[in-house]
Amino acid sequence: MKKTDVRSDQEMSSEEDTPSSSPPPSSSPAPASHLIGSKEDIVKAGRLIKTVNGCREILVLYHQGTLHAMDMRCYHAGGPLQHGDIEEFNGRLCIVCPWHKYKITLAEGEGLYQAVDDPTVKPLRTHWRSKGVKQRIHKVTEVKGSVYVTLNDCSEAIESDVYQTERYRTGSIQAQTKPKP
Numbered sequence: 002m003k004k005t006d007v008r009s010d011q012e013m014s015s016e017e018d019t020p021s022s023s024p025p026p027s028s029s030p031a032p033a034s035h036l037i038g039s040k041e042d043i044v045k046a047g048r049l050i051k052t053v054n055g056c057r058e059i060l061v062l063y064h065q066g067t068l069h070a071m072d073m074r075c076y077h078a079g080g081p082l083q084h085g086d087i088e089e090f091n092g093r094l095c096i097v098c099p100w101h102k103y104k105i106t107l108a109e110g111e112g113l114y115q116a117v118d119d120p121t122v123k124p125l126r127t128h129w130r131s132k133g134v135k136q137r138i139h140k141v142t143e144v145k146g147s148v149y150v151t152l153n154d155c156s157e158a159i160e161s162d163v164y165q166t167e168r169y170r171t172g173s174i175q176a177q178t179k180p181k182p
């Protein structure tokens with residue numbers, strides 16, 4: 002898979018991550034949407050990460066003509082999905098986490114895995130199965146060349162939420178800045 006640059010919101014532009022101060026007069030984005038940047042820039046970069054609402058790290062990526070948005074940290078152990086390859090498994094496009102290779106569908110955030118039908122039967126026969134939705138996927142809209150994300154506010158907990166908490170982020174930043182022994 003072709004690797005693409007990952008750009009952070011600081012690199013992208015100085016635009017606010019709140020709805021544009023002067024949204025287009027018609028076909029405006031929904032009030033709860035957050036401006037991510039211009040589609041042109043996102044297509045060029047391939048992927049970018051943006052902190053939305055001052056607290057949620059979102060990965061926005063462009064693949065095969067479609068924009069996707071999801072929590073940036075992998076539901077398994079917080080791996081940086083912006084560095085994951087995109088591959089198709091069982092006909093479904095997935096991002097493969099660079100840390101432990103978990104596969105997450107781009108469209109739904111489902112965790113996919115290969116299950117063995119019957120371990121006593123050789124050769125082993127495997128099938129792709131879903132663990133259900135594990136990664137929070139967010140809605141992306143494009144209005145007149147600008148891309149907006151509306152956070153998925155489904156109240157049901159999704160595993161990737163754990164890595165979006167203040168507690169996780171503080172701990173993660175402290176670990177990164179700790180002097181090496």
Ligand code: FES
Pocket residue numbers: 075076077078079080098099100101102103
């Ligand atoms: S952190 Fe993503 S697979 Fe383990």
